Amino acid sequence: MKRKKYWKETLEAYLYLLPTLAILGMFSFYPVVKSVIISFYDWHLLRKEQYFIGFENYQKLLSDRNFLLAISNTFRYVIGFVPISICLALIIAVLLNNKIRWRGALRLAYFLPWVTSSVAISMVWRWIYNQHYGLLNMALANLAWFVNKVVELVTFGSVAQVWQFSNINWLMEPRWTIINIVIISVWKSIGYYVVIFLAGLQNVPGELYEAAEVDGANSWQSFWKITLPLISPTTFFISIIAIIGAFKMFTEIYVLYTGSPGPLSSGLTIVYYVYRNAFERYRMGYASAAAYILFAIIFVFTLIQMYASKRRVHYDF
Template identity: 35%
Template sequence: MAYSKYSKKYWRETLHAYLFLLPSLVILSIFVFWPIGFSLVLSFFKWDYTTTEKYFIGFDNYKELFRLSYPIDMNIFYAALNTAIYLITALILVRFCYFIAGLLSKYSKPAKIYSVYYGVTISLGAIYYILRNIVANLSMLHIWLGLTFFVIALISIKKIKKSDAHIQLMDSRPWTKIILVVAAYLFFSMIVVPKSYDLVEYFKLAKESSDFLKAIYNTVYYVILAVPTQIALALIIALLLNRNIKLRSLFRTAYFIPFVTSVVAVSLVWQWMFNDQFGLINYALSWFNIDKIAWLKEEKWTIPTIAIVSVWQRVGYTAVIFLAGLQNIDRSYYEAAEVDGANSLQKFKYITWPLLSPTTFFILIITMIGAFKVFAQIFILYQGLPGPVNKSGLTLVYYVFEKFYNEQRMGVASAAAYVLFIIILILTMVQFKIGRSRVHYES
């Protein structure tokens, strides 16, 4: 029987509910809410633990995080302006392709016209990107990125099915819009203003003058390496484990064991495996006549090494979540697809992947948040140091640890922690915004 929210019975039941919640609220207040609030207040004070006196200094701690130890020959506002110009020009080019394809559709096949514009734009951007990095003698990572875009361009130049009512442009395939925008960005960053620099180049130079900027750069680099790799491998493992194979339970347990194993134990084992003299990885590489790699001694291998350890440890947990999502898909969809003659690739593209999007969305959020908090692997692999040389393994959490534990500068450490919180919050909000239109829930 319904009763008024202002009745005595309502207030009595509400009071009883809060009394049951009171122990949890007290524990959360002591160990969660109070530290969060206190650290926010502390980020505006100067306090180094050597004295009980705290001095209010406003935003000076935040300013110190981004202060450069020596000036660099670049201006951040000019770099931001160039980046904005590149992106705007890229978006204009995308709309220009729409416009031209629409005009020429009266005289030729729309799908063929669109394919040519799409492929040519990506090809030009990729080729110029490769040439620029070869001339500039940059790392092979940039060259491989350009080659990847070039291969995507070749694959994309194919006949696109056209609708009876209108041209099927990129609105039906969101990932193609991203590829085209990136390609156009690369193209115009080298043709329109080839001698200018953007935010990426600014941070590459500025990170050598600021530990905090280097921590941001290393953390983002790690996230880009670890998150897509972990999700892709976990999905492949989940698809294999979802099949009717022998010893399936044994394989599931084997993949999940690294996740429940101590991070310290895992890092110590990998420290031995990465040894450049007698490590197991270099021994395996010697079978293919590949020279020994100093995994734990060279700066360029620091972040990839940390990413390998992290992915190996967490891929089993991600695979189990994917597996739960796969088993939640109704088998009737696959049975209907088999009746229509769909192959395995078509069933994955049109059934598995769309219905798995809620699980993928959840995994993407928790994986990215976890990647931004990487610390233990670095501390163990490099024996308490932020990398072998030049602080090549310094991440945001490690920066907070150094300021808090080693230098005992509580105000700076709190400010850095809140910058990390803001970065994660913004990325999570962006993912939720995109997820509203990209996540499909089974009805």
Template identity: 75%
Template sequence: MLKIPLEMKSKRYWYETLEAYCYLLPAFVILGMFNFYPVLKSIYMSLFDWSLLRQQQYFIGVENYQRILSDKVFHQAIRNTVSYVVGYVPFSIGLALIVAVLLNSKIRFRGTLRLAYFLPWVTSSVAISMVWRWIFNQHYGLLNMILANLSKHVNSFVNLISLGNITTVWHFNNPNWLMDPKWTIINLTIIGVWKSMGYNVVIFLAGLQNVPHELYEAAEVDGASRWQSFWKITLPLISPTTFFISIISIIGAFKLFTQIYVLYTGRPGPLNSGMTIVYYVYRKAFEQYHMGYASAAAYVLFGIIFIFTLIQMAVARRRVHYAS
């Protein structure tokens, strides 16, 4: 028999409970309607051949899941999404860490620099993807014009130091960034890293400021190089921050959609090279109205994110050091 805690018998406790529920009521109603209910509803829907275009829906069990897992386009979506995640996450974290460590030293213009790195994060994905589309333009885009100049200089420099023996080392031929499928994920990675940089830098800076300064002084007295104190002091001590950023980055990376929609004007890139799992869900649900099928695909996405998070937790348990 469970023992009822003493407080549960008091009238005051139940009065306070009632009061608390009044405060929670608005949040609970909204979350109930738009979070708890849809999570269950979409499991239910994923078991149906559910179309918006008719009244009657048909129960088909796990057939949606079977069809998704054998759909070649879905395989491509998983491949694209995973290659984006695998490219974007380490680059994003690595570069942000470098910038944060450099910004954390005693320098002038720190506020201005931080501002410059942070600016992309607040801007709307639509507007900024539009700007990148212009930069990636094959003939008039800034990127190709800069690369053309650069290749010219590199070639003439190599020509000079090789005394005219080597004429061209860099054959620049105007890559068509937006039409050639091999660049799609790379384009998206560039935009993603650029946009998330400032957010990660700010969080890393907060983490770095928590590392006690005496540790570095002690290491210097003991003759450790800066490089050594980075690997032996900084990196282990900010590992909780790194863990937090990697979780946020991975979840964000799996949701890639808006950039593709704008960069490729409502299409998932040339030859589906920009088809991600979210794009796949969007297409099935809101272009083809297969709501049950799309719900199943969304649950597969959830499953994949969940597995990635579990792997990260397992790695973190061994690698992340929390200060006691």
């Protein structure tokens, strides 16, 4: 009787899950399996016949200069974005965790960019970076004028100009491309990381800080010896999602440079490379192979992080 009831309840549970599983299978599992298969074919979207070529797509990718450039640009972006965003988010979260006025409003202000469309944000920053009427060049020009005036006053006019500023063409000089994207990404993502850090900080028992204060520890010592170790799970989680998100960079580059990967392909990332081959050149097999190389890179980085965090992440207070 009990066994019959068990099987009945199990069957009912699977029937309730069936619509969700069907949708997941149709729109998630099947495309993943299909793209793996396609990566081993010379698969062109506008051609009827598709040819099995084994690992040839992967071999071509590893000798493709554009793909190697995309890997290089992606790593440069990851190295720039991840540490800066995590460190700034932690600093802001620690400050907001104190009892200050307008704390709720400040949290909302920092979080707003995260819920704003990446397309809208990129369009705004395209105006900010404009060479002739952009806000960034205007701010730097005013700063240069102020510095020159201060120096002139201090030296009683003997030194006229120490900073000769001319408008920078932020969007047309390759050396600025990765920096431009890092700035936009940090500005957009930092609010989300701040909220997560705040949740971690508020879970740290206040008694530990009180005990440290009694023992004569200052704020800096408390931060290094108490705060950082106890929010290590939060830091680990943020580092994982930051690295995965950074490796998938595409939208900001596409919008900021109006459908191109920047001057001299200086903003060509792996995802942009996949997009270009899949939807501009219709080489679906080649693009799928590039996508799975990206998956392998992210997977390896995640494994390294998980291994390295075993001794540094503390889940118990």
